[in-house]
Amino acid sequence: MNSNQSTDKPNIFTLGPLEAGPACCDPQPAIQVRDLSLLYDGMIALDKVTLDIYQGCITALIGPSGCGKTSFLSAINRLTDLIPGCNVTGKILVHNQDIHHPDTHAQTLRRQVGMVFQKPTPFPLSIRRNLSLPLNEHGITQKAEIAAIIEQVLRDVGLWDEVHDRQDVSALSLSGGQQQRLCIARALALQPKILLMDEPCSALDPLASGVVEDLICRLRGRYTIVIVTHNLAQARRIANYAAFFWVSGRAGQLIEFGRCQHIFESPSHELTAAYVNGARG
């Protein structure tokens, strides 16, 4: 399907300003999705999506509301398990491991595949406890080790200078942008390979949004990032790949997938062209 288009045009991989930087964009698939369909109470929400998400790159999922982007994202870390009446068919391989295989434990999967949500949601605990709680849960209990990880991830998200001397105050006292960066730090603390982000900037003011966006760019290469965004300009700025979803009837479909530049500048599908040019959606 569309996922093969990028390989049809090998020159795409060597073009464009986004390739500048580390050699993170060898097209090694980190996530392979095959014929993924999602049903809510028998109603089809996502129809046979097949695509590869490449390691170390930022892949943006774009499209109008209700086209299944978030459902797609939640299927990757099996958060869909929690939704009553939700049925997932098809195959998802994360680093060549079938996530629906009986031997794959959802908790282990979610440790590898971190997620950041639209609304910044630090737990109503101290900043330190927000970061140590998931670590404790995954068997890391040594104080020195935890402190080192906390410092590392707070530095990674640029919060260390802002909060290192007040780690014991409630995380709820941080500003919205800081809270979102704390949530990213919390996800990073588990050293995931993949980060799923569901509109991480849309609840933030423009300045905070810019800071988080820069942070996401800095994470490129170290993590495979899949980001849902309604901000097309943002997708264009940060993403290496873009997947365009559209809703036909009630079912979301993947219309087109390819290099970001390709999707935005020379889309193969007229729906994509209309959407990225603001004519539809």
Added chain:
Amino acid sequence: MIWSKRNILFPLKLTDSLLQGILRAGAVISALVMLLISLFLVVESWPVLGQISPVRFFTDTSWHPLEGAYQLMPILAGTLYASVGALLLAIPLGIASALFIVYYASPRLAKWYKRLVELLVGIPSVVFGFWGLTTLVPLINQLHPPGASLLAAILVLTLMILPTITLTAYSALMAVPAEFLRNAIALGISRWGMIQGVALPAAKNGITAGIILAAARALGETMAVLMVAGNVVQYPETFFDPVRTLAANIALETAYAMGDHRAVLFVSGLLLMLLVMVLSGIAGLLEKQRHA
């Protein structure tokens, strides 16, 4: 702020001012009732408080009010033992039931279980007392006579405050935003990890409020305790010893109390109210500490 609120409402229509009047009257009446009750208690206990030093309530040799001996301590102890005992049993049970309803039971079972607990709230205390007297006390008697005892009081009180704790903990847990739970699960945190790491801390305030409500009820519960506690004024040495509580003491003796004796009963009422006030004071402090 009040002024700006007023400005928004301005100009007041007739119905608005009527409603405002009713609401204001309601607020004033509630506050007034509380004040009047306190005032009444103070006025009624004044003859004794003015005459004999309050120290005597703790230093007199015994509780023989007709002979002018007003040692309240054993009764106070009985009250505290019964209430604390009931809380120690009801808090873990109540929180566990609430966790069961919210996180473990199937929706169907949760619905019925919750209904059952709600029913438990509606059982009149005299029925609890009756059941305690006819079923629980004989059972305890077989174990260790006389049966009417601190243990019986604790068990009956536990049953009475359990639904309060369960239902308030349930509401508090239900009010924990679903985002917290989703985030916790997305971090690969297990259900129990999520409950003790996120849900319980987030619901702590509501649960504490429920516990205080339950404690106030346990302290003041009269009828059921009176029917099963044995009502002997003494420091209980074991759980099988009969005890008397402040509330039961008032109920037992008001009918024939006169003069100083009557006033001392009001003092014990005042004491009971102070206990409850201290409790809500502690709750307030906890709240403040959390937000500090």
